[in-house]
Amino acid sequence: MTATPRLLDVFAGLTAADPDAVVLYDAHAGQAPARPVTRRQLRDLAAGMAEDLRAHGVGTGDCVAVWLPNWSHTVAVQFAALAVGAHVIGINTRYNVDEVAHVLRMARPRAVVAAHGFLNLDLRAILHAAHEAAATAAPVCLVTTAPGTPGAAPEEVASYDVGGGASAFPRASGGGELRPCPEPGLATAFTTSGSTGHPKLAAHRELGLGEHLLAAAGRIGLGPGHVVLGALPLSGVFGFVAAMAAVVSGAAVVLEPVFDAGGVLTDVVRHRVTHVIGADDLIGRLERAWRDHPVPLPWQWIGIADFEGRSRQLAEWAEREFGTTVAGVYGSSELFALTAFWPRHYAPELRWTGGGQVVTDSIEVRVADPATEEVVPDGAEGEMQFRGPNVVDAYLGDPAVAGEVFTRDGWFRSGDLGRLVAPGTVQYLCRIGDVLRLRGFLVDPSEIEARLAAHPGVAMTKVVGVPGRGGGTIAVAFVVPYGPTPPAEDELRQWCAQTLAKFKVPSRIRLIDEMPTTSGTNGTKIRAAALRELALAEGI
Template sequence: MTEQRDVAPFPTPGARPADLPDLVGRLARRDPDRVAIHERTADGLVAVTRGELWQRVRALAEELRGRGVDAGDAVAVWMPNWTEALVWQCAVAARGGHVVGINTRYGVEEATHVLARARPVLVALAHGFHGLDLASRLRAAVEGSGVRPQVALVRGDGTTPDVGGLGTWTPERTDGPEPERSDPDRLAVAFTTSGSTGLPKLAAHTGAAVLTHAVAGAAALGLTEDDVMLGALPLSGVFGYNAVLAGLAAGGAALLEPVFDADDTLDDMAAVGVTHLASGDDLGLRLVEAQRERPRDLSSWRWWGVADFQGRSHELAAWLDGLGVATAGVYGSSEVFALAATWPLSEPIPQRWAGGGRVVHPGIEVRVQGGPGVEGELEFRGPNVVDAYLGASPETFTDDGWFRSGDLGVVVDEGAFVYVCRAGDALRLRGFLVDPAEIELRLAAHPAVHTAKVVGIEGPDGGSVAVGFVTLDAPATADDLRAWCAATLAAFKVPAAVHVIDEMPTTSGTNGSKIRTGVLAALAREHSRSLQRP
């Protein structure tokens, strides 16, 4: 099991903070002039010190007290990766409430669902951000959910948008008293799940769990006060949230990118010396392509924790290795936190690039029914596991209290496992259970292929067959690609058909862009008459 290591600037257990507001307060008192946040703005990069961050937390906590926000209340934060997003996280927790982040890409249906489940007393709204009419979306969501929260307008354009008659206000305080000690055992944050089988659930965690995991993540990554974590993924999602908090727990800094533009982000990474990044391979691909087009000095970048969303992680990891960036696969979800596991850099490649890893905290347990070496559903128990679901109680736990992840994997050692795929994505081919990623990696290795995805559908004889979809950088035929697969894969794994498409259908979530396998499966069925048995 992984040992819990202490991290700077809290080298002893007695010095560790209890929750997120306690963390920021202690950092500010320790060294108020040290930079905590670098944020891209329209006027360039802005640095926010620990002292300034804590001052803004105190001011907002006092305003929230005056607005009646109290213990147990939910507050929806609908804004991009601004410093304010972290300020709201801390200030709401200081009042004993919990934050539910809403992605700025969410439409009315998703926002309505979140409001109905979380029932927030207040919505912090970044109306007008990036030209988005978030006020209209909120107005429609309020009508659909029946919830009538207060609305705090954050970084508005000076006008008061129509939010359906809800009470609006603009935070204006510049300072406030030290907030009362918050209760770390209360819920502090909730994340939307992927929603792959319907509208998302809201998985909530306590303040103590948030802080414990942040410290564990910082220790597992070896983060120090001199490191900078890139915050390019939305803080409303577990991937972006946990990565940034791990950086702060180490006393380091975070670079926040409110709008992801690969060129701007690379410029900023070079300017502030980003050392760590955790993301899907979709975001990594955009960074690598922009870096190839216009190289920057990224010599500070040391670690990339990758989740394979589009089948490109191994290729990108190999290229980044030449730049001195060490890549490690990671594992996480809204229910068990992101960076719940990652491979140590002592693990050889390419094994280190696989999803999964060693758990980052000694209290995290992982098992598969049947024991080590058996592929099955990954189950977890520990301080990282979801503490509550807002507005619903789904059946996600075993009778003996283990969280059922819905992911297939193999436990290879105590506290270490390899992630295979979502249980619903596994293919049953000729009686064998096959991870589609194995076929995708082979297709993506073809020189002409840009992106590859494999889905399973019912074949002519009623059994399942694999169907590949690719986007290309150079000409290639379906026969070429099937022959390429047949050169190294077992015959039953060779796709029955490979279709060349102009672009992959994707959905943009809080943790990155994922390919919509359901759309591809429907397209595969339309083309099923052309299927060939391998």
């Protein structure tokens, strides 16, 4: 069996081969030319950060909370943590006091790396309030500023001290080798996107991370000469895996700390971005900006997740306009993003849906009855369950969670409904909690949503199930209309009835001005629970 390469060794090999190759661009949403960062510069920055972490007592088994936007510093901190044997937990710069306090309470970081002066956010005040609410040991706060800008003044740095000290970061000059810690342990952790309660903090070991990044990059075909758009937050699993897979494969990443669609498109053209990985909300914003100023885009491959029901429409646009290959993807904080995606040879009707072929034979997938854990026949619907190096290794602050998410024979319960298409290849249908039981039949709401979205008067749609007056579940569709004349409910019901079985036609269709959404580290998702509450409140 071939040993999994250590990530720092992989990056060291790339740096030795071509130290002056650009690996990152610190971009500004098209406002100014991006700041290029070479492999040598990234190595030196990370080496200095590692030296600084050691000086502050950060070592094997410790956690470093990284509260930064998409800067080259964010990638460097991950490498620095690997060098000292620590693991990283990302904190989104949009998090409020309660969310930051939860991360501090569960992860108990030895150090917090904070972005001073970013978008005039008062991270200092949030950190003080969050530390007080968390009531945990005080971390040292390491204060950094945007790449290429002056550091914070000493009094500004000192104001971040919550009891564990505060220091400008990095203080060390860097340079020299960046060696991996002799004993690989946990490397990185992500908050899960649970819809109720506080999120879990899913942590992964370095060897599993390394194997997954290299496998995903290899399956996509990333390498020197390719450029990946890093527009999703690196604090989330989607943005992190896409960017890090590019870095360790020899590709470059355009890092966007803020998202302005028009400016990002300028950067896409300027830096010849070849690969985009994101949800349909992100791709959709780029598509709308492109329609305002159409230009040829150099996109070769798009990996898309369906959060808003627009994947098919956007895939058709990208493939028609630019000859881009678009593939639906699958993953999560607990399984890594890009656990699976569709190879190019699949027909668009399947390739544009969620799921795909797992990126390495080391990942096993099966579909089982979620109640009995009995494996179902190929093609039958059930819970997608996984086993392999991509699966979560620990839950920070709550180790008992592992007993709830694994089957008795050691498979991870994804909570996702799907079907096995071929060995190692699955089609994602929906979250098990979102599946509809209509007149005794299990129905994937996305089937109804796809039909509604095909109507020219529909901009966005979401279908939820609520209890009917006569018992059982009824399907209620919420629609954001498109165009000057909104379609009537009867028109949309008749549209659905043309291709859907009678029991799948929504009992009610409600027109609304906009969808209730929540912005997470992986993109914007429609809040299905809020729509169910609205349907119940209105007596639909």
